Amino acid sequence: VLKKITLAKRTCLPPDPIDEIFTQIPSINEKRLLDGLPEINNLSVGEPHLNINPAVLQDFIYSLNQRILNDQTSLIFNYSPLSGNPATLEAISALYKYYYPNLHYSSQEVMISNGATQGIWNALNILIDIDDEVLIFEPYYSTYDIQIKTLGGKLVKIPTQDNAFKPSGKLLNNAMSMHPNIKVLILNYPNNPTGIDLTKQEVAEIAEVLQRYPSVSIIIDDVYRELTYAEHFTVLDIDPLLKNRSIVVNSASKGLIGAPGIRAGMVGANAEWIKQMINIQAISVCSISCFTEQVLIAGIKHKLTPSSYYNNWIHESKQAYLTNKQYVSQKLIALGFRVIPGEHGFFILAASNVINHVVPDVILFQSEDGKAHIIKNLHQKLGTKMLHNDRYLAAYLLHVAGIAVVPGSAFGIDEYAGYLRFSCAKPFNDLKLAMSNVKIALQYLSTRNIDHVSI
Ligand SMILES: Cc1ncc(COP(=O)(O)O)c(C=O)c1O
Numbered sequence: 001v002l003k004k005i006t007l008a009k010r011t012c013l014p015p016d017p018i019d020e021i022f023t024q025i026p027s028i029n030e031k032r033l034l035d036g037l038p039e040i041n042n043l044s045v046g047e048p049h050l051n052i053n054p055a056v057l058q059d060f061i062y063s064l065n066q067r068i069l070n071d072q073t074s075l076i077f078n079y080s081p082l083s084g085n086p087a088t089l090e091a092i093s094a095l096y097k098y099y100y101p102n103l104h105y106s107s108q109e110v111m112i113s114n115g116a117t118q119g120i121w122n123a124l125n126i127l128i129d130i131d132d133e134v135l136i137f138e139p140y141y142s143t144y145d146i147q148i149k150t151l152g153g154k155l156v157k158i159p160t161q162d163n164a165f166k167p168s169g170k171l172l173n174n175a176m177s178m179h180p181n182i183k184v185l186i187l188n189y190p191n192n193p194t195g196i197d198l199t200k201q202e203v204a205e206i207a208e209v210l211q212r213y214p215s216v217s218i219i220i221d222d223v224y225r226e227l228t229y230a231e232h233f234t235v236l237d238i239d240p241l242l243k244n245r246s247i248v249v250n251s252a253s254k255g256l257i258g259a260p261g262i263r264a265g266m267v268g269a270n271a272e273w274i275k276q277m278i279n280i281q282a283i284s285v286c287s288i289s290c291f292t293e294q295v296l297i298a299g300i301k302h303k304l305t306p307s308s309y310y311n312n313w314i315h316e317s318k319q320a321y322l323t324n325k326q327y328v329s330q331k332l333i334a335l336g337f338r339v340i341p342g343e344h345g346f347f348i349l350a351a352s353n354v355i356n357h358v359v360p361d362v363i364l365f366q367s368e369d370g371k372a373h374i375i376k377n378l379h380q381k382l383g384t385k386m387l388h389n390d391r392y393l394a395a396y397l398l399h400v401a402g403i404a405v406v407p408g409s410a411f412g413i414d415e416y417a418g419y420l421r422f423s424c425a426k427p428f429n430d431l432k433l434a435m436s437n438v439k440i441a442l443q444y445l446s447t448r449n450i451d452h453v454s455i
Contacts, residue, residue, distance in 0.1 A: 010149075010150050013146060013149050013150060014146075015146075016142050016143055016146050017142050017406065017407070017409075017410035018044060018045065018142055018143075018406055018410060021044045021394075021398075021404055021406060022042075022044060022045055022404075025040050025042060025044075025404055028040060028398065028399075032402065035373075035375075036373060037373050037375070037402065038367075038373075038402050039402070040398065040402050040403065040404050041402055041403045041404070041426075041430050041433060041434045041437070042403075042404045043403055043404060043405050043422045043423045043424075043426060043430075043431075043434055044404040044405055044406050044421075044423060045423060046192065046254070046345075046346060046347060046423050046425060047253075047260050047423070047425060048253075048254065048258035048259075048260070048317070048346075048425050049425050049426050049427055050258060050316070050317050050320060050425075052257055052258050052259050052299075052313075053257070053258075053299075053302060053309060053310055053313040053314075054309065054313075055298075055302055055307060055309040055310065055313075056257060056295065056298045056299050056302055057298075059298035059301065059302070060291075060294050060295050060298045063294050063297070063298065064076065064291075064294065075290065076290050076291075077290070078290075079286065079287050080287040080288060080289075080290055080293060081287060082111075082278045082281060082282045082286070082287050083110075083111035083112065083274065083278045083281075084110075084111055084112035084287075084288060084293060085290075085293055086107065087293075087297055088112050088293045088296060088297055089107040089110055089111070089112075090107060091296065091297045091300040091301070092105075092110040092111075092112065092266045092268070092296075092300070093105050093106060093107055093109070093110050094300065094304055095250070095266070095300045095303065095304065096110060096248070096250075096266075096268045098303075098304060099222070099225065099250070100234070100236050100237065100248070100268075102236065102237060102240040103236060103240050103243050105268045106271070108271040108274060109268055109269060109270060109271050109274055110266065110267065110268045110274065111266075111267050111274055111277060111278060111281070112264065112265065112266060112267075112288045112292070112293060112296065113249075113265035113266065113267050113281060113288065114263045114265060114281075114285050114288055114292075115251060115253060115260070115263045115264065115265040116221065116223045116249045116250065116251035116253065116265040116266075117143060117265065118263075118265055118281065118284075118285065119247075119249040119250075119251075119265040119266065119267040120143070120144065120147060120186075120219060120221060120249055121147055121280075121284075122267060122277035122280045122281055123219050123247040123249065123267065123269075123277065124144075124147050124148060124151055124153070124184070124219070125151065125277070125280040126273060126276040126277055126280060127183060127184050127217050127219075127247075128148070128151055128153040128183055128184060129151075129152070129153075130151075130152035130153070131152065131153070131154060132153045132154070132181075132183045132184070133153070133154045133155075133156045133179055133181055133182050133183060133184075134148050134153055134154065134155055134156065134182075134183065134184045134185075134186060135156045135158060135172075135175055135176075135179065135182045135184065135185045135186070135216075136155060136156070136157060136158065136185070136186045136412075137157075137158045137160050137167040137171070137172075137187075138157050138158060138159050138160045138161065138165070138411075138412050138413060139160075139165060139191070139193055139194060139349070139408065139411035139412050139413050139419075140155075140157070140186065140188065140411055140412050141188055141192045141193075141221070141411070142410045142411060144186055145412065155412075156175065156179050156182065157412050158171050158172065158175045159171075161413065161414065161417065164340065164341075165191075165194045165196060165340055165342075165349070166196060166202075167187075167189075167198070167202070167206065168202065168205060168206075169202070169204075169205025169206050169208060169209050170205070172185075172205075172206055172209045172210075173209045176209060176212075176213055176216075182213070182216055183215075183216065183217065184216065184217050184218070184219060185210070185216055185217075185218050185219070186218075186219045186221060187206070187218065187219070187220050187221065187234070187235065188220075188221040188223075188224075189224075189234075190224035190225070190227065190228055190232075190342070190344035190345045191224075191342065191345075192223075192224065192345065192347060192411075193347045193349045193406070193408070193411050193421040194340050194342040194347070194349045195325070195340075195342025195343060195344045195345045195346075195347055195348065195349070196340070196341075196342035196344070197228055197230065197232060197342075197343075197344045198233065199233075200231070200233045200237075200238075203233040203234065203235055203237070203238055204238045206235055207235040207238040207239045207242065210235060210239075210242060211239060211242075214245070216245070217245045217246070217247070218235065218242060218245060218246040218247070219246070219247050219249065220234050220235070220236070220246055220247070220248045220249065221249050222234060222248055222249065222250050223249065223250060223251040223253065223254050224254055224255065224344060224345040225250070225255070226254060226255025226256050226314070227254060227255040227317075227318060227321060227344055227345045227346065228344045228345075229318070229322065229343055229344060230343075230344075234248070236248065243270070244270050246269065247267060247268070247269040247273065247277075248267070248268040248269070249265060249266070249267055250265070250266040250267075250268075251264070251265050251266070252264035252265070252266075252295065252296055252299055253265075254345070254346075255314070255317070255318075256299055256300075256303060257295065257296070257299035258317060259295060259299075262291070262292050262295045262296070263288075263289075263292055264288075264292045264293075264295060264296040264299075266296075320428075321345070321346040321424060321425065322343075323428070324346070324424035324425075324426065324428060324431055325343070325346065325348055325424045327424075327428070327431060327432075327435075328348050328422055328424050328431055328435060329348055329350075331435040331438075331439075332348065332350045332422070332435075332438075335435075335438060335439055335442060336352070336353045336354075336442075337350040337351060337352050337353070338350060338351040338353075346423060346424045346425040347421050347422065347423055347424065348421070348422045348424060349408065349411075349419055349420075349421050349422075350419065350420060350422065351408070351417055351418045351419045351420075352393060352418045352419075352420060352442075353418070354387055354393065354418070354442060354445050355387055355388070355389065355390070355393065355416060355417075355418040356386060356387060356388060356447075357386070357387050357445040357446060357447055358385060358386050358387075358445065358446050358447065358448060359378055359379065359382060359384070359385055359386065359387060359396060359444075359445060360378065360444055360446075361376075361377065361378050361379045361385075362374065362375065362376050362377075362378065363375045363378065363400060363444050365400060365440065365441070365444075366440065367436070367437065367440065368433075368436045368440070375399060375400055378396075378399060378400070381395075381399050382395050382396060382399065383395075387445070388416075389407075389409070389415035389416055389418075390407035390408050390409050390413075390415050390416075390417070390418055390419055390420060391407045391409065391415065393407065393418060393420065394406065394407040394420060396441065396445075397420075397438060397441060400441040400444065401434070401437035401438050401440065401441035402437055403434045403437060403438065405420045405421060405422050405423075406420065406421040407419070407420060407421075408420060408421065422434075
């Protein structure tokens with residue numbers, strides 16, 4: 001008799017909402033193509049659409065060629081040291097000196113990780129036990145939630161919606177006094193999904209509260225620091241003594257190199273914590289790929305010795321994100337969305353006013369180019385006749401406008417508030433088409449229950 005094998009309880013945890021959207025796009029696309037509908041325009045994932053700096057690519061290829069020519073292929077194909085090769089650690093240490101000039105991170109105080117995702121996973125693994133509480137300002141990057149839950153920890157959210165999603169020392173102080181057992185605070189500014197960064201004064205207020213709670217450790221997720229348009233500060237700039245209880249995570253995925261596929265993350269912390277994180281990394285991924293290390297070294301070299309190539313590349317990248325964000329923001333405001341004013345990074349968080357609107361079952365979708373498509377069985381596709389929450393709204397835009405966005409509830413925001421996150425790391429024409437299709441899709445919604453309203 002075959003016995004049913006029960007999987008571990010953590011497999012019952014819901015998947016990361018962003019990954020869930022990302023993974024269902026190919027199958028939805030397949031069905032759309034069969035129905036003669038255009039492909040999904042994916043504004044869900046935060047993935048730079050621009051080419052990486054060509055000088056970094058050249059350096060990477062050159063370094064591989066040199067190893068092949070010098071018969072040093074073992075340096076490419078053998079295991080790397082668990083925390084990274086000495087050259088990698090030296091490069092990360094130099095980058096951290098540049099990012100956090102008041103501090104020194106030695107080679108024993110940094111490591112490479114498989115993206116910032118692994119860096120944050122390493123950090124949470126060494127900091128929390130079952131039932132330990134992790135404090136995070138709303139809204140927060142969805143992966144934190146899943147990682148904390150997988151470790152049996154508890155995410156304690158500090159609501160900020162009434163403060164336009166801005167964190168503050170006062171809110172932190174209130175949360176700390178209400179939850180005296182907090183073990184970790186995660187700070188992510190510029191923030192995913194809002195694009196909000198903090199002023200020096202705001203960071204100083206947060207640092208001041210942290211000084212009064214010496215048993216709280218801090219994870220600083222600084223992955224968007226390169227995509228800012230004003231001076232950027234972390235609590236370490238205000239109080240260097242916080243270094244001893246902080247883990248600072250950076251990434252090559254966003255502004256530094258703009259290459260999420262190479263999976264290069266960086267972690268800085270005190271040497272004892274780095275040792276512990278190396279143990280965690282060793283049992284989950286062993287060491288990091290040599291290719292990843294070489295791209296990261298090349299990227300850091302160009303960051304720290306800026307050439308005209310590098311300057312042009314970073315300038316053009318930031319300009320493109322800014323232009324895209326301004327465009328999408330204006331369009332969404334014109335469509336009745338309330339856009340959160342966060343100028344950094346490449347996301348826009350905006351609340352729609354169509355929550356609880358009624359969805360027709362069939363729509364004759366007429367796009368701007370004059371083409372018409374029939375979209376049938378919407379009630380069945382969405383599992384609803386009414387957009388009760390942000391997930392239904394995102395699903396409606398996916399099936400009708402053909403654009404993928406992430407519902408605000410993925411970031412801990414109240415699902416009934418109707419927030420959506422739009423990634424503007426896309427070619428401008430894709431964004432134009434997306435905005436035009438959102439506009440058309442919203443016209444088919446109504447506050448009254450009329451079937452087949454659009455035909
Ligand atoms: C705030 C934040 N932290 C971490 C990550 C993970 O980055 P990586 O690609 O380096 O794993 C992301 C990716 O979107 C992010 O938005």
